[in-house]
Amino acid sequence: MRAVVPIPRADAPSLYVHVPYCVVKCGYCDFNSFAVRPDDVEAFDRFLGALELELERRVRRPPRSVFVGGGTPTFLEESRFERMLSLVSSVAGLGPDVETTIEANPESVTRTKARLARDAGVNRVSIGVQSFDRDALLFLDRAHDAAAVSRAVEAFRDAGFDNLSLDLIYALPGQSVAAWRRDLEQALELEPDHLSCYALTYESGTRLTHRMRRGEVTPIDAEVEREMFETTHAILRERGFEPYEVSNFAGRGGPCRHNDYYWLQGDYVGVGPGAASHESGWRATNLKPVEAWCLALEAGLPPTGEAETLTRVLRAGEAIWLGLRRMDGVDLDAISARLGVEVREAFADEFAEAFDRGQVELAGRNLRLTDAGRPYADAVGSEFLVPNRAIRAS
Ligand SMILES: C[S@@+](CC[C@H](N)C(=O)[O-])C[C@H]1O[C@@H](n2cnc3c(N)ncnc32)[C@H](O)[C@@H]1O
Ligand code: SF4
Numbered sequence: 001m002r003a004v005v006p007i008p009r010a011d012a013p014s015l016y017v018h019v020p021y022c023v024v025k026c027g028y029c030d031f032n033s034f035a036v037r038p039d040d041v042e043a044f045d046r047f048l049g050a051l052e053l054e055l056e057r058r059v060r061r062p063p064r065s066v067f068v069g070g071g072t073p074t075f076l077e078e079s080r081f082e083r084m085l086s087l088v089s090s091v092a093g094l095g096p097d098v099e100t101t102i103e104a105n106p107e108s109v110t111r112t113k114a115r116l117a118r119d120a121g122v123n124r125v126s127i128g129v130q131s132f133d134r135d136a137l138l139f140l141d142r143a144h145d146a147a148a149v150s151r152a153v154e155a156f157r158d159a160g161f162d163n164l165s166l167d168l169i170y171a172l173p174g175q176s177v178a179a180w181r182r183d184l185e186q187a188l189e190l191e192p193d194h195l196s197c198y199a200l201t202y203e204s205g206t207r208l209t210h211r212m213r214r215g216e217v218t219p220i221d222a223e224v225e226r227e228m229f230e231t232t233h234a235i236l237r238e239r240g241f242e243p244y245e246v247s248n249f250a251g252r253g254g255p256c257r258h259n260d261y262y263w264l265q266g267d268y269v270g271v272g273p274g275a276a277s278h279e280s281g282w283r284a285t286n287l288k289p290v291e292a293w294c295l296a297l298e299a300g301l302p303p304t305g306e307a308e309t310l311t312r313v314l315r316a317g318e319a320i321w322l323g324l325r326r327m328d329g330v331d332l333d334a335i336s337a338r339l340g341v342e343v344r345e346a347f348a349d350e351f352a353e354a355f356d357r358g359q360v361e362l363a364g365r366n367l368r369l370t371d372a373g374r375p376y377a378d379a380v381g382s383e384f385l386v387p388n389r390a391i392r393a394s
Contacts, residue, residue, distance in 0.1 A: 013279060014258055015063035017051070017088055018272025019073040020290055023107060023143040027211070028169075030203035032274030032288045033071040043290070044080050050294040052087050054271040054303060059091040063269070065258040066092050066100040068122075074108040081113050085120035094121025099257045101126055101165075104156070106148035114159035124163040124253065125156050126196070132186040133179065136172055146186070153190050163253035165194035170232070171225040172200055173217050180228050184235055193253030195241060197232050199225055229375045244327050246369075246377040263326050265319045274305075281310045314386045316341040320367065321381035324360070329368025350383050 018032065021044075025035045036043065068088060076084055094100045101124040102117055109127075117125070131137050132146040149166075156164055166187050170180045187195060202209045202219065211217040233243055241249035245263060248256065262268065270277045274288040284307035287293040296303040310318070316339050323330025336343050344351070351367070354360040359373030359380045373380050 012061050012064045013267035013269050014065045014067070014261055015059060015088075015092055016258075016268055016270040016272075016275055017055075017066070017068045017073075017084075018070060018270065018275040018286075019068065019076065019084065020047075020071040020273045021075040022070070022072045023075065023105070024141055025207075026141040027207035028140060028200060028203070030206050031071065034290065038075075038077070041080075044076060046294050047290060048080060048083055048087065050297040050303075051084065051272060053297040055087055055091045057297075058269050058271055058277075062091075062093045063098070064266075065098060065261060066094065067258045068100075068102045069126075070103055072105045072108060072128075073102050074104045074113055078110065078112050078116065082116045082120070085116060085122070089120050096121075096123065099124055101256065101258060103128065104152060106144035106152040109148075109152035109155055111155045111158065114155040114161070117156075118159040118161060123161070124165070124256070125161055126165040126167060126194075126256075127152055127156075129166045129187065130169045131172075131183050133183060136175070136179075136183075139172060140169065150190065153192075163193045165196060165253065165256070166190065166192045167196045167198070169198050169200050170228050171220045173220055175220060175228075177224065177227055177231055181231060181235070184232065188239055193251045194256065195236065195249045195251065196247055197236075197249070198247050199229065226375045233374075242327075245325050246374060247325075260326070263322045265315070265322055273303075281312075281315055283308055283310060311386075312339045312341045313346055315339050316343050316346060317384040317386045320347065320384040324367070324369055324381040324384075325377050327368070329363060329366040331365050332367055333365045347384055354380055354383065 020033050021036050022033045023035065023038075025033065066088065068084075073084070074081065088094070092098065092100070098121075100122045102122045103126050105128050127149065129149050130140050130142055132149065134145065137145065153164060168183060168187055170183070184197070200220075202212055208217065212219060236243065236249045241251045243249050244255045244260070248259065265278075267279045268277060269279070270286065272286065273290045273293040274286055276283070276285045284304045286303045287296060287305040293303045316335055319335045319339070320330055320343065323335075332343050335341070351360070354373070357373075359370060359376065360367055361370050369377055369380060
C-alpha cells in the first residue's frame with residue numbers, strides 16, 4: 001500500500017471503519033451487522049480485499065482520529081484481525097498522537113488480539129458489556145457472560161491499554177433502579193477509563209421492537225427511566241467521571257475525541273458496508289449488504305448506496321441537534337459563522353419554545369440543555385431538524 005505523507009491533522013476528517021460481522025444478531029440492534037458462520041473464511045478474505053480497495057481510494061490524507069467499529073471487529077480470527085488493522089494503519093499512519101479506538105465484544109477477545117491491536121497502534125478500546133446480570137444478558141441476546149468481560153478487560157490491560165471504555169445499557173423492561181445500580185457498580189469495579197451508558201431504545205425493524213408491538217415486551221416506565229438517568233449521572237460524578245455528553249462519561253481516559261468531533265459536526269470518512277460519511281454538507285451511506293459493497297469496489301465503482309447534499313439551514317439545524325447532546329452545548333455564533341446562517345433568527349420559534357419549557361439555557365454563546373431538559377436530549381434536539389419543522393408546519 002502507499003506510504004503515508006505526514007501532514008497536520010487538525011482539519012483532516014476522521015476515519016470510521018465498519019466490520020459488519022457478529023456472533024449473534026442482538027434483538028435490539030439496528031446497526032448494519034450480520035450473524036455469520038465463523039468458518040466462512042472466503043467471505044472474510046473478500047471483505048478484507050474490498051476494505052483495502054476502499055481505504056486506498058477514499059482515505060486521501062491521514063485522519064485526525066480513527067474508530068474501528070461494527071458489528072464486531074474482534075469477531076475476525078487473529079490472522080485476519082491483524083490484516084484488517086494493518087490495512088487501516090497503512091493509510092491512517094496510526095501513532096500515539098492519533099486517537100484510535102476499536103470496539104471489542106467480550107466473547108471474541110483473546111490475549112493475542114489485544115496484543116495485535118496494541119502493536120498496530122490502537123490506543124483506545126470500547127468493550128460492549130451492556131450488563132453483568134445473567135437474565136439481562138439473556139434478554140439482550142448477548143453471547144457472553146460477566147466472567148468474559150473481566151477476562152477481556154484483563155487481556156487489554158495486560159497488553160498495555162490505559163484507555164478502556166465500557167458500554168452499558170439500562171432501562172431494560174422490568175429492570176429496577178437497584179438492579180441498574182448494581183450493573184454500574186460492577187462496571188466501576190473494573191476501573192474503566194471511560195463509560196457509555198445508553199437507555200435501551202426500540203429501533204424500528206428490530207426483533208425487540210416486533211416483540212414490543214406484539215405485547216411480549218413492555219418498555220420501562222418513563223419515570224423509572226428518568227430516575228435511572230439521574231442516578232447514573234449522580235453516581236458517576238461522585239466517582240470522578242465527567243459527563244461530557246448525555247450518555248458518555250470521561251474518567252482518566254478523557255472524552256472520546258472521535259465521537260466529540262462527530263457531535264461538533266466534524267467531517268468523517270466511513271469505509272465498510274453501510275458506513276456513513278460526511279464532508280462539508282455531502283452525506284453518504286455505503287451499500288449495506290456486504291456482497292453488494294464488495295461487488296461495487298471490485299468493479300472499480302463507488303460503493304455508495306445513498307447520498308444527499310444538505311442545505312445550510314439543514315446543516316445548522318443538525319449542528320444544534322448534535323451539539324445539544326454535549327454537556328457544554330453548542331456555540332451558536334460559531335455555527336452562524338461557519339455555515340453563514342443566522343441561527344438565532346432561523347430557529348427563533350424553536351428556541352422560544354425550548355426556553356419556555358425550561359429545557360435549554362444560554363451559557364455565554366453556548367446553547368445547552370438544562371438539568372430538566374437533559375433526559376430528553378433527543379426530543380429537544382430533534383425540534384431543530386428542519387424536516388421535522390416542515391412536517392409540523394404541513
Ligand atoms: C455499535 S454498537 C455495538 C458494539 C459491539 N458490537 C457490541 O455489541 O458491544 C455500540 C453500542 O451501542 C449501544 N446500543 C446499540 N443498540 C442499542 C439500543 N437499541 N439501545 C441502546 N443502546 C444500544 C450498545 O451499548 C453498544 O455497545
Ligand atoms: S449489538 Fe453489537 S454484537 Fe449485537 S448485533 Fe449489534 S453490533 Fe452485533
